[in-house]
Amino acid sequence: MIEIRNLTKTYGRRRALDGVDLTLGTGVTGLLGPNGAGKTTLLRCLATTLAPDGGSLEAFGLSPSDPVQRTALRRRLGYLPQDPGYYPHFTAFDLVDYVAILKEMTDRTRRHAEVRRVLAEVDLTEQAKTKARKLSGGMRQRLALAQALLGSPDLLILDEPTVGLDPEQRMSFRALVSRLGERHAVVLSTHQTEDVAALCERVIVMRDGRGIFDGTPSELADVAAGQVWLSDSAPVASRMFWRTADRRYRTLGERPPAADATAPGVEDGYLVLLGEAAA
Ligand SMILES: Nc1ncnc2c1ncn2[C@@H]1O[C@H](COP(=O)(O)OP(=O)(O)OP(=O)(O)O)[C@@H](O)[C@H]1O
Numbered sequence: 001m002i003e004i005r006n007l008t009k010t011y012g013r014r015r016a017l018d019g020v021d022l023t024l025g026t027g028v029t030g031l032l033g034p035n036g037a038g039k040t041t042l043l044r045c046l047a048t049t050l051a052p053d054g055g056s057l058e059a060f061g062l063s064p065s066d067p068v069q070r071t072a073l074r075r076r077l078g079y080l081p082q083d084p085g086y087y088p089h090f091t092a093f094d095l096v097d098y099v100a101i102l103k104e105m106t107d108r109t110r111r112h113a114e115v116r117r118v119l120a121e122v123d124l125t126e127q128a129k130t131k132a133r134k135l136s137g138g139m140r141q142r143l144a145l146a147q148a149l150l151g152s153p154d155l156l157i158l159d160e161p162t163v164g165l166d167p168e169q170r171m172s173f174r175a176l177v178s179r180l181g182e183r184h185a186v187v188l189s190t191h192q193t194e195d196v197a198a199l200c201e202r203v204i205v206m207r208d209g210r211g212i213f214d215g216t217p218s219e220l221a222d223v224a225a226g227q228v229w230l231s232d233s234a235p236v237a238s239r240m241f242w243r244t245a246d247r248r249y250r251t252l253g254e255r256p257p258a259a260d261a262t263a264p265g266v267e268d269g270y271l272v273l274l275g276e277a278a279a
Pocket residue numbers: 011012014015016033034035036037038039040041042
């Protein structure tokens with residue numbers, strides 16, 4: 001459905017994308033990677049808001065480099081950018097309606113029905129008449145998602161959708177996105193390994209403008225197999241350890257004295273992978 005081949009993008013002397021190859025289908029795909037890895041740049045190319053320098057990108061057989069096909073592609077995608085702007089004095093309804101007008105939904109009755117539908121989908125029906133500036137951060141994030149859902153796009157592109165949400169909001173947001181993943185292709189970027197474990201069928205780890213891992217969350221966790229340990233005292237010889245909720249020490253790497261082996265999680269695999277990539 002989406003084919004990306006050898007995609008490159010350079011800002012000045014900085015290679016933000018350094019030959020990305022990717023094929024995407026339905027379901028939820030997560031892009032994970034440290035700051036500056038190129039996630040936003042890749043999502044912006046996919047959302048057709050940024051032109052790559054080289055390589056090819058095609059979604060649903062449509063290429064954004066062709067103006068006519070680009071317009072057709074835009075009709076089939078919804079995009080939640082990293083910093084969605086909003087007009088503070090608009091109500092939730094008016095904001096989504098405004099985007100619907102920009103999306104060329106000209107029939108007023110049908111457009112308003114669609115605005116009500118997407119507001120209900122993100123559980124903001126009761127806030128429809130509330131001004132955007134009075135909404136909480138989590139509600140505003142859901143409002144931004146609502147505009148991306150207009151017209152039931154085949155492809156949803158979500159750039160760090162869980163940023164700024166509290167744990168409860170994150171949980172309901174994840175439930176919403178995994179529900180959407182049943183019907184749409186969803187690509188999201190995140191710094192939260194819990195997001196990936198909870199809702200992505202596939203995870204791509206990026207670093208320095210390249211994909212360095214492509215697999216399921218449990219395959220990513222397996223990268224740290226045999227390298228995760230729990231002990232009662234702090235491991236003196238290791239720098240990769242942290243306190244757990246049950247007041248033990250979780251160590252990545254060599255086995256500390258008197259430590260028990262434990263099953264790796266997505267975060268463990270991610271950290272080991274980044275450590276290996278940096279070595
Ligand atoms: N408009 C721009 N002008 C110059 N450099 C840019 C621009 N946008 C991004 N970059 C650089 O390109 C690289 C990739 O940035 P990008 O925002 O795609 O990374 P990211 O993985 O999304 O990072 P983060 O997790 O911090 O959002 C970084 O080195 C960044 O500084």
